[in-house]
Amino acid sequence: MxxxxxxxxxxxxxxxxxxxxxxxxxxxxxxxxxxDLPQEPPTVIEGNRSPACWPSSTGPNMDFLIVVEDLEVKYAPEIPPVLHGVLLSIESREKIGFLRRTRSGESTITMSILRLVDPTKGKIMIDGIDITKAGLHDLRCRIMFTPQDATLFSGTLRENIDPFSTVTLIS
Structure with missing residues (x-):
């Protein structure tokens, strides 16, 4: 009914x-x-697929796994940037947390790494690959963020970190 x-x-x-x-x-x-909205970038760029082990702690760029250089992000062309001049280097296997007051850009950096919003200036490199050159599927299926709001989770933490069960358990 x-x-x-x-x-x-x-x-x-x-x-x-x-x-x-x-x-x-x-x-x-x-x-x-x-x-009239701009199209989202392609999910897969056949001529520019990232390696199967990407990102990897044994990759060609051993200094830092994620490098953010002079990042500027705007949510719309007609408004001022919400981030500008951001420099950030994260080593392989390093765990980080953003401890700042509210609305200081941590969500925008996360959205930029996942390419939910593209930078207007600067670049983000993951394991030596510029993420704007990677397909969205190749990028998003290999990057995981744990949100600060735990109510977003359904299922176990493992299911959320590895939703496609691509990593095998080692005893």
């Missing part, structure tokens, strides 16, 4: 949007606006 009511409500709403010129034009404007 609930499903039928939901379908009926959705149908009524759709009909109202189609028939009411005031709301109908708004919905068309929204669709046109979404069509």
């Amino acid at each position: 609930a499903f039928t009511n939901s379908v009926h409500w959705a149908h009524q709403l759709w009909a109202a949007l189609e028939l009411d010129p005031k709301y109908g034009s708004i919905s068309v404007d929204c669709v046109v606006e979404y069509l």
Whole structure:
């Protein structure tokens, strides 16, 4: 019964949007606006696939696993940067935490490493590879962040850190 009511409500709403010129034009404007959004980068770049062991503590760049150089990030072209001039080097197997006041950029750095937002200036290198040259799938399936809000977890910590079960357990 609930499903039928939901379908009926959705149908009524759709009909109202189609028939009411005031709301109908708004919905068309929204669709046109979404069509103009820039496309997300490709998930896989065939000519530039990262090695199967990437990132690796035995890779070519043994000094630092993650290097952030002169990073600047904007959430929109017309607003000022939320991060600028960020320099960061993280060694292989190093565990880090950002201990700052709220809204100091730790989430933006995390989103930049996962390429949820691309830098407007500077670069991020992981194990010697510029992440803007890597496909999103190659990048995101190999990088894991533990969020500060534990309520986001479902399942075990292991399932969240290795959701595709690509790492075998060693006794």
